[in-house]
Amino acid sequence: MIRRILFNLMAWGIVLAVAFPLFWMLVTSVKPQFELFRRPPTMLPETVTFEHYWRLISQTNFLTYFRNSVVLSLSTTFVVVGIATLGAYSLVRFRYRGRESLAFLVLFTYLLPSVVLIIPLYLMLVSLGLSNTIFSLVIAYTTFALPYALWLLRSFMAGIPEDLESAALVDGASRLGAFKDVILPQLLPGIISTALFTFILSWNEYLYALVLVNSDSARPLTTGVMNMLISSFNIEWSLLMAASVMMSVPLIIVFAFLQSYLTRGFGAGGVKG
Amino acid sequence: MADVLFSNVRKAFGSFVAVDDLNLSIEQGEFVSLLGPSGCGKTTTLRMLAGLEFPTSGEIRIGDRVVNDVEPGKRDIAMVFQSYALYPHMTVGKNIAYPLKKRGVPRAEREQMVAKAAEMLQLTPLLDRKPRQLSGGQQQRVALGRALVRDPKVFLLDEPLSNLDAKLRGYMRAELVELHARLGRTMVYVTHDQLEAMTMSDRIAIMLDGKLQQFAPPQEVYRAPANRFVAGFIGTPSMNLMDGALRQEGGVWVFEAPGLSLTVDALSDAAQAGPAALGARPEHVTLGAGPLRGVVQVVEQTGHENIVTVRLTDEIRLIGRLPGTQHLRMGETIAVGIDAQACHIFGPGASGTRLNLDELAMSERRAQAAR
Numbered sequence: 001m002i003r004r005i006l007f008n009l010m011a012w013g014i015v016l017a018v019a020f021p022l023f024w025m026l027v028t029s030v031k032p033q034f035e036l037f038r039r040p041p042t043m044l045p046e047t048v049t050f051e052h053y054w055r056l057i058s059q060t061n062f063l064t065y066f067r068n069s070v071v072l073s074l075s076t077t078f079v080v081v082g083i084a085t086l087g088a089y090s091l092v093r094f095r096y097r098g099r100e101s102l103a104f105l106v107l108f109t110y111l112l113p114s115v116v117l118i119i120p121l122y123l124m125l126v127s128l129g130l131s132n133t134i135f136s137l138v139i140a141y142t143t144f145a146l147p148y149a150l151w152l153l154r155s156f157m158a159g160i161p162e163d164l165e166s167a168a169l170v171d172g173a174s175r176l177g178a179f180k181d182v183i184l185p186q187l188l189p190g191i192i193s194t195a196l197f198t199f200i201l202s203w204n205e206y207l208y209a210l211v212l213v214n215s216d217s218a219r220p221l222t223t224g225v226m227n228m229l230i231s232s233f234n235i236e237w238s239l240l241m242a243a244s245v246m247m248s249v250p251l252i253i254v255f256a257f258l259q260s261y262l263t264r265g266f267g268a269g270g271v272k273g
Numbered sequence: 274m275a276d277v278l279f280s281n282v283r284k285a286f287g288s289f290v291a292v293d294d295l296n297l298s299i300e301q302g303e304f305v306s307l308l309g310p311s312g313c314g315k316t317t318t319l320r321m322l323a324g325l326e327f328p329t330s331g332e333i334r335i336g337d338r339v340v341n342d343v344e345p346g347k348r349d350i351a352m353v354f355q356s357y358a359l360y361p362h363m364t365v366g367k368n369i370a371y372p373l374k375k376r377g378v379p380r381a382e383r384e385q386m387v388a389k390a391a392e393m394l395q396l397t398p399l400l401d402r403k404p405r406q407l408s409g410g411q412q413q414r415v416a417l418g419r420a421l422v423r424d425p426k427v428f429l430l431d432e433p434l435s436n437l438d439a440k441l442r443g444y445m446r447a448e449l450v451e452l453h454a455r456l457g458r459t460m461v462y463v464t465h466d467q468l469e470a471m472t473m474s475d476r477i478a479i480m481l482d483g484k485l486q487q488f489a490p491p492q493e494v495y496r497a498p499a500n501r502f503v504a505g506f507i508g509t510p511s512m513n514l515m516d517g518a519l520r521q522e523g524g525v526w527v528f529e530a531p532g533l534s535l536t537v538d539a540l541s542d543a544a545q546a547g548p549a550a551l552g553a554r555p556e557h558v559t560l561g562a563g564p565l566r567g568v569v570q571v572v573e574q575t576g577h578e579n580i581v582t583v584r585l586t587d588e589i590r591l592i593g594r595l596p597g598t599q600h601l602r603m604g605e606t607i608a609v610g611i612d613a614q615a616c617h618i619f620g621p622g623a624s625g626t627r628l629n630l631d632e633l634a635m636s637e638r639r640a641q642a643a644r
Binding site for chain 2: 161163164166167168169170171172173174177181182185186
């Protein structure tokens, strides 16, 4: 009994510690300016206002940054998931020389700290004439999201029985047909978790965005908001909180929709033994 | 005409030779089992026939077509996998319809054919279920349904019954035999269970270490095993095998092992004096009569018969059969005899060739003696 109470207390403690900053972010974003720095602070806003949101949308570049972030994250996700799915298929299903070492080599690139890679990558992108574009960030994010995605999907792929594919081949499917009809549906949970991982990674990335892009038209949310609202003299707290709320919303929506996919036991029962 | 033909087929994975110089000719409508212990190359052989593996050298024909480079889907075969390999995200109906869909059969016709196959296998009430909602036996029938829905030229079955419990397995064995009779199609069946192979096949191909040991009807495999391996592999309880030596004595062959000496007849010209092995099926061991003495060690009761292990010497143990009504006590000393006429003599080594004359040569020799 006491153990259960203790356990519950602990759990709620952790929940509070995680949730309070989010709650405070939300509350601050709807407080009027004069209420922000009142002492003692008000837990719930006395008057609720959406003026900060309005200002953010109408008077700043926020929407441009937002669009950039969406384009950037979606493109990165598509590129990474596309390459990783096919790559994982190859690494699991085909036998060729150096297959294992190739897989480890890929993982090795993931182990390098990104700070080490940033200068060479920047120089390469400049000589390719791609610097200062959203596309350069897609490439950069792909370089560090792909190895992990490949390994993640590789283990998912290895869990799909080879017999399923053989059966499809015997049933008259081409290799690509078998991949589409049988492998992909089985791989869906893996693809979704990889896509989520990549999307969140590119949505939240800051360092590369800071170094590789410095024109307002190509900036994503992370560096854009920072640049716009935090200067050495002043931090626009209420705008910053409103921006943070709006940055979190897409992730929350994506998670809400996909978390059931992540946990669903998809492949159970297809193959016995 | 041969429906399936393997000519000098060899398959190597790196330095490991899975199938070595295989020659096999399977007739139209025949039920052939590929039998052997795990790792003997039987599954590799089947997968080569399916087009899932490609032979390193040699030729495989289905009908009058060389299929070495033909994709699995274009070989006009259907396969049932040991794991069933049902598509988990498709309903039973869609699973069965998949091969038809891939061949561009129009929807209406497809539904008709699926309904027919489902009826034949009593799957009609299950058509809308997903594979994971089915029992093992039902999944197995779906896998069969997916194979027979499009009436292929050759059926390939890879240990399809090994995941079922014993009772269901017996039932499905009979079902498969009946199905084969009804469809009249060539079936190639991989199994490591000699009982399955014996009860279902027209002919059995027994393999060991990638090599074909014998390809013959079940009765022949049982009565005239090609070599010591086949002799020991086929039959339950398995054949009594004793190592000893052959010696010629006044024109007759005598087999000798410590504590045992037996005059054996009718050996082929390949017989040589020296190390050899004697094989006697349990039904050819007489318990309670004979020149030998032994101590009853184990009595296994199966109901209609008792399987008795008798120790002759420290090295030699014999297994014999007794009717279920006849009892022996453990530790009892009894007389034991071996029917020398029914014994097999094998050359030296674990897979020594059988040296007995075949029945044709034997009758010729008898005729000669009569003259």
